[in-house]
Structures are given as C-alpha cells and as structure tokens.
Amino acid sequence: MSKKAKPDLLAEYLAKRDFAKTPEPTGKSGSGGGQSRGAGPGGRPIFVVQKHRARTLHYDFRLEAGGVLKSWAVPKGPSMNPKDKRLAVAVEDHPLDYAGFEGTIPADEYGAGPVIVWDAGVYRNLMAEKPDGPATVAQALAAGHVEVCLEGEKLRGNFALVHTKMGGSEKNWLLIKMRDAEADDAKGSQIADARPNSVLSGRSIDEVADADA
Ligand code: MN
Numbered sequence: 001m002s003k004k005a006k007p008d009l010l011a012e013y014l015a016k017r018d019f020a021k022t023p024e025p026t027g028k029s030g031s032g033g034g035q036s037r038g039a040g041p042g043g044r045p046i047f048v049v050q051k052h053r054a055r056t057l058h059y060d061f062r063l064e065a066g067g068v069l070k071s072w073a074v075p076k077g078p079s080m081n082p083k084d085k086r087l088a089v090a091v092e093d094h095p096l097d098y099a100g101f102e103g104t105i106p107a108d109e110y111g112a113g114p115v116i117v118w119d120a121g122v123y124r125n126l127m128a129e130k131p132d133g134p135a136t137v138a139q140a141l142a143a144g145h146v147e148v149c150l151e152g153e154k155l156r157g158n159f160a161l162v163h164t165k166m167g168g169s170e171k172n173w174l175l176i177k178m179r180d181a182e183a184d185d186a187k188g189s190q191i192a193d194a195r196p197n198s199v200l201s202g203r204s205i206d207e208v209a210d211a212d213a
Contacts, residue, residue, distance in 0.1 A: 046099055051116050087175075
C-alpha cells in the first residue's frame with residue numbers, strides 16, 4: 001500500500017512550486033492519501049498554524065482531513081476571544097509533512113518570505129460527536145461548517161470554521177473561538193501578538209528570516 005498522497009489531491013500545491021528553489025516539502029514522503037488514522041500521536045489528526053510573512057503577514061491555519069492539510073490564510077491570525085470572527089481565506093491543500101516546515105521561501109517564489117510554526121497539536125472532530133453530524137472533517141467542510149477541539153500550545157478548546165462566502169467569494173470562511181473554559185474575552189484577541197514565536201524552535205519570524213538571509 002502506497003503511503004504517498006494521491007497526486008490529484010496535491011496538484012495545485014505542486015503546480016505552484018519549484019522544488020529546485022523552495023525548501024518546502026514536496027509531499028512525496030510522510031503524506032497519506034485518505035487514510036483513516038491521523039498523522040499525530042496515537043493516530044490522532046493534527047493541526048498547525050504557520051505564521052508567514054509573504055507580501056503581507058498572515059497565519060496559515062491547517063487541519064488534517066482526508067490525508068492532506070486543508071488550509072486557510074487568516075490575515076489577523078486566530079483569536080481566543082469568541083467575539084472575534086476572523087476571516088479565513090481557503091487556499092490549496094498542503095501535504096501533511098508541511099506541518100513541520102519552518103524556513104524561508106526564496107524571493108520570487110510562490111509565497112516568498114519566512115515561515116514559522118506558530119502553533120501545532122492534535123484535534124478532536126466535534127461534528128462526529130453530534131447525533132446526526134457528519135462523520136469526517138472532510139464531510140463537514142463540504143457542508144460548510146466544522147467544529148473542532150484544538151489541543152495546541154496556544155490554541156486550546158473548541159473552534160468553528162464557517163463557510164460564509166462573504167463578498168460572494170467561495171474562498172471566504174470565518175474562524176471563530178467557541179465559548180468554553182478556554183475562551184478569553186479579556187486578552188484572547190491579542191494572542192498572536194502576545195505569543196509571537198515558534199512552538200518548534202522558539203524563534204521569532206525575524207530570526208528565521210535573518211538565519212536564511
Ligand atoms: Mn501563507
């Protein structure tokens with residue numbers, strides 16, 4: 001049984017990148033195609049948030065589903081305050097091993113700029129726990145509404161991703177902290193700035209950019 005992702009799942013990811021130039025993962029190792037076990041400890045599914053200073057600074061929120069990382073660019077970054085509705089723009093699926101990528105995408109390449117792993121961990125699919133809910137995250141996403149419980153270092157507790165199609169764009173979703181014991185109305189909006197560095201290396205995005213300059 002091949003452990004490679006099905007090529008069609010990552011076609012857009014592969015087409016955008018020249019792997020002779022970018023240090024990003026090719027997706028040819030460590031990615032599964034539609035496997036039932038997740039990529040995290042104990043076969044649990046993973047999530048990652050990468051802070052990426054491309055043309056503009058943003059946070060790429062990625063959720064393992066169906067053997068790939070479903071991905072959204074969140075301009076303002078995630079919030080732990082349930083009153084915030086953070087725009088999350090759907091982007092192409094990424095390979096599972098992208099979750100460990102930290103480094104600098106070279107000038108003139110797609111997404112040029114430094115990337116750090118701002119947060120990472122495993123998650124629980126809350127939709128599958130609802131009586132008539134969709135069984136998989138892939139099914140929930142197709143229906144336009146997913147709720148997950150994140151177990152990261154910074155992001156903890158329940159979050160919803162809602163397909164609003166605001167402004168008429170199919171790519172537009174909202175990332176919203178759900179109300180629970182982890183929610184923080186007082187300081188949750190500032191978590192991206194309050195805890196800016198990598199959970200992998202402790203480095204700031206400037207330190208990664210300088211190291212690769
Ligand atoms: Mn990005």
